[in-house]
Amino acid sequence: MSTLNVSFEFFPPKTEAMAETLWASVEKLKGLGPSFVSVTYGAGGSTRDRTHKTVARIAQETSLSVAAHLTTVEATRDEVDDVLKDYWSAGVRHIVALRGDPPSGVGTAYVPTEGGYANAAELTAGAKAIADFEVSVGCYPEKHPESADEQADIEMLKRKVDAGATRAITQFFYDNDVYERYLERVRAAGIDIPILPGIMPISNFKSLKRMAGLCGASIPARLARLFENLDDDPDTRRLVSAAMAAEQCLDLAERGVTDFHFYTLNRAEMAYALCHMLGVRPQSQEAAA
Numbered sequence: 664m665s666t667l668n669v670s671f672e673f674f675p676p677k678t679e680a681m682a683e684t685l686w687a688s689v690e691k692l693k694g695l696g697p698s699f700v701s702v703t704y705g706a707g708g709s710t711r712d713r714t715h716k717t718v719a720r721i722a723q724e725t726s727l728s729v730a731a732h733l734t735t736v737e738a739t740r741d742e743v744d745d746v747l748k749d750y751w752s753a754g755v756r757h758i759v760a761l762r763g764d765p766p767s768g769v770g771t772a773y774v775p776t777e778g779g780y781a782n783a784a785e786l787t788a789g790a791k792a793i794a795d796f797e798v799s800v801g802c803y804p805e806k807h808p809e810s811a812d813e814q815a816d817i818e819m820l821k822r823k824v825d826a827g828a829t830r831a832i833t834q835f836f837y838d839n840d841v842y843e844r845y846l847e848r849v850r851a852a853g854i855d856i857p858i859l860p861g862i863m864p865i866s867n868f869k870s871l872k873r874m875a876g877l878c879g880a881s882i883p884a885r886l887a888r889l890f891e892n893l894d895d896d897p898d899t900r901r902l903v904s905a906a907m908a909a910e911q912c913l914d915l916a917e918r919g920v921t922d923f924h925f926y927t928l929n930r931a932e933m934a935y936a937l938c939h940m941l942g943v944r945p946q947s948q949e950a951a952a
Contacts, residue, residue: 667941668922669695670859673929674703675713681929685717688931693727694945695938698922701759701799704732711746719753730799731755733790734763735780740789743780747793757797760786760828773809784822791827802831802858804845808879817852829856832924835863835875837907838883839914860915863926864908864933866901869894905933909940916941 671692676682689700702718704710714731721729731750733743750758762773762783775781780789783800790796800823803816810816820831836842842860849858865871868890875882886907893900912923923941925934938944 666921667916667943668698669934669938669941669943670698670922670924671700671934672703672924672926673700673717675705675710675717676929677713685929688927688929689721689725689727691931691935692927693725695935695943696946697727699728699730699757701730701732701757704734704761704763715746715749715753718750718755722754728757729755730757730759730797732759732761733786734761735776735782735786736763737776737779739776739778740780741778743786744789744793747790747796751794751796756795757799758790759799759801759832760790760823761801762786782819782822784819784826787823787826787828797830798826798828799830799832800828801834802845802849803834803879804836804841805834805879805881808877813848817848817854820849821852821854824854824856830859831856832859833861834878834880835861835926836880837886837911838881839911839918841881842915843918857922859922859924860920861924861926862908862912862937864937865890865904866928868900905936908933908937912937912941 673685673688676685692700700721702714702721704714718729718731721727733746735743738746747758760783764773780786787798787800790798800820802820803810806813806816807819810819823831833842833845846858863871865886868887872882872887874880889903889907890900893903915923923937925937927934
């Protein structure tokens with residue numbers, strides 16, 4: 664198996680207890696030597712201060728490469744540019760540029776803020792104009808729900824790459840054939856940046872179905888059957904979720920995928936176990952092996 668690279672996504676904590684959980688997870692996962700970690704940005708900039716504090720703390724107190732999510736929602740170009748300048752001053756060199764969800768909620772019409780960046784391609788160009796940021800962007804194996812068709816979706820990804828993006832992270836998916844076909848279409852379009860599969864182990868199947876419906880991700884019938892009658896059985900649900908996530912990751916690795924991005928939900932256990940199964944171990948263990 665080829666050497667694998669992993670990265671982890673966190674979200675800014677709301678409470679002191681959540682902060683303790685987050686930092687315990689950062690401590691646990693940093694030993695795996697991730698390529699980077701990222702911190703999400705709430706809808707409408709609702710977590711702007713908490714995101715900035717979390718990103719700054721990771722940058723200042725660890726040796727991890729940290730990426731700050733940034734969106735275009737409900738902010739002018741000047742306001743977004745100020746955030747970018749603040750990140751650069753704090754030592755942050757990596758941005759995850761996203762258009763963001765409409766303030767009225769996923770599934771409603773998106774209206775660009777007057778005087779703001781209209782989409783992630785414009786935001787990427789804006790970040791590169793501020794400083795030499797590394798810019799990652801999102802992509803959608805089953806197309807963004809607002810894209811007219813698959814071709815339009817890939818053309819938008821190409822605009823992001825042309826603007827300076829050097830990595831794309833996928834929306835979650837549970838059918839590896841979907842990812843593989845998407846990768847073939849992306850490469851045929853002349854896009855050669857890494858396309859990292861976004862891995863989201865299932866913690867709550869009802870919530871996942873709702874989220875998948877809003878973002879256009881499909882759920883294989885086999886997967887749905889495995890979670891039947893487990894709403895009130897969290898222990899079995901966790902075991903099934905772990906088995907399914909492991910199966911997905913190992914299959915992707917067998918298909919030649921070398922970079923994995925894990926949506927951790929601020930908990931290290933599942934991501935750490937999946938990395939272990941993929942052969943990604945703490946450096947001290949690797950040296951002793």
